[in-house]
Amino acid sequence: MIASGLLHNPLLWILSVPLASAGFLAVLPNWRLAAALNIVASAGTFAASLMLFVHRPEPTRLLFIDDFNIYLVVLTAFVAFTTTIFSAAYIGRETEAQRLSPLHLRFYHSMYQAFVFTMLLALTANNTGVMWVAVEAATLTTVLMVSLYRTREAIEAAWKYFILCSVGIGLALFGTTLVYLAAQPVMGDGADAMAWTLMIKRAGAFQPDLLNLAFVFVLVGYGTKVGLAPLHAWLPDAHAEGPTPISAVLSGLLLNVALYALLRFKMLIAANGHTLTPGPLMVMMGLSSLFLAAFMLYRRGDIKRLFAYSSIEHMGVITFAFGMGGPLANFAGLMHMTMHSLTKSAIFFAVGIITQNAGTKSIAGIRGLTTTHPVLGWGFVVAVLAIAGLPPMGVFMSEFLVVTSTFAREPLLAVPLIVGLLLAFGALVSRLQGMAFGDPVPGVIVHGTGSRLATIMAHLPLWAHMTLVVIAGLWLPAPLVAWFQAVAKLLG
Amino acid sequence: MEQHQALSYDVAHLIGATVLMAGFGLLYQRRLFAVLNTFAFQALALAAAAAWQARIQDAPHLYATAAIALVFKALAVPFALHWLVEKLGIHRTVETALSIGWTMIVGVALVALSILLVLPVTAGAAALTRESLALAMSVVLLGLLMMITRHNAVTQVVGFMALENGLLLAAVSAKGMPLVVEISIAFSVLVAMTLFGIFFFRIRERFDTLDLHYLETYRGDRH
Numbered sequence: 001m002i003a004s005g006l007l008h009n010p011l012l013w014i015l016s017v018p019l020a021s022a023g024f025l026a027v028l029p030n031w032r033l034a035a036a037l038n039i040v041a042s043a044g045t046f047a048a049s050l051m052l053f054v055h056r057p058e059p060t061r062l063l064f065i066d067d068f069n070i071y072l073v074v075l076t077a078f079v080a081f082t083t084t085i086f087s088a089a090y091i092g093r094e095t096e097a098q099r100l101s102p103l104h105l106r107f108y109h110s111m112y113q114a115f116v117f118t119m120l121l122a123l124t125a126n127n128t129g130v131m132w133v134a135v136e137a138a139t140l141t142t143v144l145m146v147s148l149y150r151t152r153e154a155i156e157a158a159w160k161y162f163i164l165c166s167v168g169i170g171l172a173l174f175g176t177t178l179v180y181l182a183a184q185p186v187m188g189d190g191a192d193a194m195a196w197t198l199m200i201k202r203a204g205a206f207q208p209d210l211l212n213l214a215f216v217f218v219l220v221g222y223g224t225k226v227g228l229a230p231l232h233a234w235l236p237d238a239h240a241e242g243p244t245p246i247s248a249v250l251s252g253l254l255l256n257v258a259l260y261a262l263l264r265f266k267m268l269i270a271a272n273g274h275t276l277t278p279g280p281l282m283v284m285m286g287l288s289s290l291f292l293a294a295f296m297l298y299r300r301g302d303i304k305r306l307f308a309y310s311s312i313e314h315m316g317v318i319t320f321a322f323g324m325g326g327p328l329a330n331f332a333g334l335m336h337m338t339m340h341s342l343t344k345s346a347i348f349f350a351v352g353i354i355t356q357n358a359g360t361k362s363i364a365g366i367r368g369l370t371t372t373h374p375v376l377g378w379g380f381v382v383a384v385l386a387i388a389g390l391p392p393m394g395v396f397m398s399e400f401l402v403v404t405s406t407f408a409r410e411p412l413l414a415v416p417l418i419v420g421l422l423l424a425f426g427a428l429v430s431r432l433q434g435m436a437f438g439d440p441v442p443g444v445i446v447h448g449t450g451s452r453l454a455t456i457m458a459h460l461p462l463w464a465h466m467t468l469v470v471i472a473g474l475w476l477p478a479p480l481v482a483w484f485q486a487v488a489k490l491l492g
Numbered sequence: 493m494e495q496h497q498a499l500s501y502d503v504a505h506l507i508g509a510t511v512l513m514a515g516f517g518l519l520y521q522r523r524l525f526a527v528l529n530t531f532a533f534q535a536l537a538l539a540a541a542a543a544w545q546a547r548i549q550d551a552p553h554l555y556a557t558a559a560i561a562l563v564f565k566a567l568a569v570p571f572a573l574h575w576l577v578e579k580l581g582i583h584r585t586v587e588t589a590l591s592i593g594w595t596m597i598v599g600v601a602l603v604a605l606s607i608l609l610v611l612p613v614t615a616g617a618a619a620l621t622r623e624s625l626a627l628a629m630s631v632v633l634l635g636l637l638m639m640i641t642r643h644n645a646v647t648q649v650v651g652f653m654a655l656e657n658g659l660l661l662a663a664v665s666a667k668g669m670p671l672v673v674e675i676s677i678a679f680s681v682l683v684a685m686t687l688f689g690i691f692f693f694r695i696r697e698r699f700d701t702l703d704l705h706y707l708e709t710y711r712g713d714r715h
Contacts, residue, residue, distance in 0.1 A: 031625070062686070127670075127671070128630060129669075129670060129671035129674070129675060130671065132675070133674055133675065133678050136678050136682065137678070140681065140682065140685060143685070159689060160684075160690075162686065162689065163639075163652070165649065166682055166686075167636065167639065167650060167652065167655065170632075170652070170655055170656060170659055173630075173659050173663075173675065174628075174629070174632055174658075174659055174662060177659070177662045177663050177669065178625075178662075179665050180666055180669050181614070181621065181625070181666050184666070184668065184669075188668075189667060190668050190669045190670055193668075194669075194671075207613070207614075209612065209613035209614075209615075210613050211613060212613070213609060213613050215636065229657025
């Protein structure tokens with residue numbers, strides 16, 4: 001009876017498939033087979049996540065699914081799946097170039113699945129402590145992957161990431177303990193005082209002062225992992241020095257997971273009602289991230305760092321939107337999280353192939369992509385224009401919503417927001433021009449040496465993501481809108 | 493009964509204060525080995541705090557936390573770091589960004605800040621929890637201070653572990669908090685990774701020194 005119940009619970013499949021694959025891939029010596037299995041396992045996880053729409057399991061003490069996390073679980077499983085397809089093509093060429101050995105790849109595949117597992121656990125955990133452990137484990141697995149190339153820069157980046165994020169999650173744990181202390185007099189000792197589903201119902205009775213203090217620690221702690229200025233220092237290095245598929249999931253997924261953790265605590269604060277409003281703090285951090293990143297974009301010479309700073313910019317915009325709060329701004333924030341996740345991972349897919357073709361990460365060494373590699377070049381152009389916020393793509397829609405909702409409520413705050421967005425737009429477009437339309441650098445045009453299948457696998461995820469982003473910009477299905485609205489209300 | 497409670501309160505307070513004192517001790521050491529010994533002492537005090545809380549809260553799982561603190565942090569980690577420092581020939585004097593006198597003054601200010609912050613907001617909580625929390629937050633902030641003001645990678649790692657001692661002190665003092673054992677295991681894995689990282693850097697001969705200044709010079713904007 002219990003066993004059949006377990007079999008029908010998609011949540012357990014979502015978590016057990018990546019965990020089991022991580023174990024299995026660690027002992028599988030053949031890297032080609034491992035790359036294929038990596039795709040199969042991620043496809044399975046994605047399929048299981050879609051089952052959540054059909055059958056939503058009852059919350060337990062450990063795991064739960066509600067309107068908010070279901071969409072992040074599906075998004076995470078989807079991007080994790082498309083990234084494995086890209087990754088198979090990417091590592092094939094890295095191995096040809098002898099930058100990665102089979103042992104490294106075994107480690108890489110196993111860690112990839114472990115990383116997906118930790119993210120999904122963090123998203124579905126119905127316990128603040130379990131969520132914390134999952135985020136900590138996600139940090140560990142990504143540190144290992146960032147240092148994969150073993151170059152001096154990669155090890156530096158991993159070390160910096162490790163130290164800064166360890167301190168960050170340390171502070172987040174202190175915040176978590178404080179929330180427990182605020183909840184414990186009301187909820188009693190034990191796991192009940194850490195369960196999201198139970199806490200939210202009685203949050204009104206929690207001690208507001210303690211929640212205030214806790215939120216500061218949670219904001220600084222998980223904010224470090226979101227990459228909010230001034231705690232962002234680890235982010236560009238970690239994105240630049242690791243393998244590109246990892247940059248795609250770091251930007252597209254891990255930042256979202258950290259933000260999700262932050263938003264869960266914000267929901268608790270909103271449900272309490274007697275605390276200071278967390279909004280202004282988040283608005284300030286969001287704006288400072290946006291400005292810092294917008295200015296930094298102008299000075300980048302490294303293509304991966306450029307888009308890493310663009311991630312800081314967008315996380316700033318999203319945090320700003322959630323800091324504004326209210327149904328419309330929250331709606332915009334949720335949509336922007338989704339659009340950024342899809343677009344930024346697509347950009348990193350393109351960047352991965354571009355850097356492999358050009359043999360350099362330097363922007364100056366990448367010229368005339370639309371002439372040398374039309375399919376890739378135009379895909380890259382569409383993706384970069386999308387992330388810069390040009391209509392009709394989805395990112396424009398969500399940014400437009402953030403701006404209009406801000407105008408309606410705090411017109412003065414909308415001014416710096418628009419200035420920041422325009423600055424970032426200018427930087428990205430000016431960089432894009434040379435890379436996409438400049439005269440090709442003679443002699444460095446290397447076409448993909450892989451098979452036809454490998455070429456398709458390298459390009460397919462990019463175009464799949466961009467199709468979704470363009471469709472979302474033109475037309476959002478009504479059920480999706482209704483459901484984003486419902487979640488926006490939950491967020492307070 | 494009343495007297496028994498007063499005693500358990502006093503002992504918990506005493507042990508917590510010992511952890512905090514060791515936190516200050518870490519700030520004024522000038523030699524690396526002395527830092528390691530002080531850290532071992534702090535971890536020992538943390539183990540005692542966890543064991544005492546296990547007794548007075550009647551929560552046997554905290555004995556596991558105490559055992560981890562004792563075996564891993566008070567013995568294995570200082571020993572491993574000692575070995576690393578000798579093996580890698582790391583400078584045995586502590587390099588400071590802020591003079592020791594100023595570090596101590598800032599440290600005292602941080603303790604005052606934690607007391608001012610924590611005591612008013614925990615007015616409803618039990619006295620034991622309140623004061624343990626103030627002590628724990630002080631230890632956390634002192635660990636952070638150490639990470640900021642000391643350059644050497646080993647002292648930074650020790651600063652991180654001191655910060656973590658503060659976090660565990662808060663977690664064991666929060667009555668009935670679940671998952672404390674799992675959290676201390678998660679931290680131990682993190683620390684073990686760090687030690688491995690330090691060792692790894694060196695055997696690969698990627699860095700001339702573990703002084704993090706060398707990392708700073710290569711960061712971000714070199715392109």
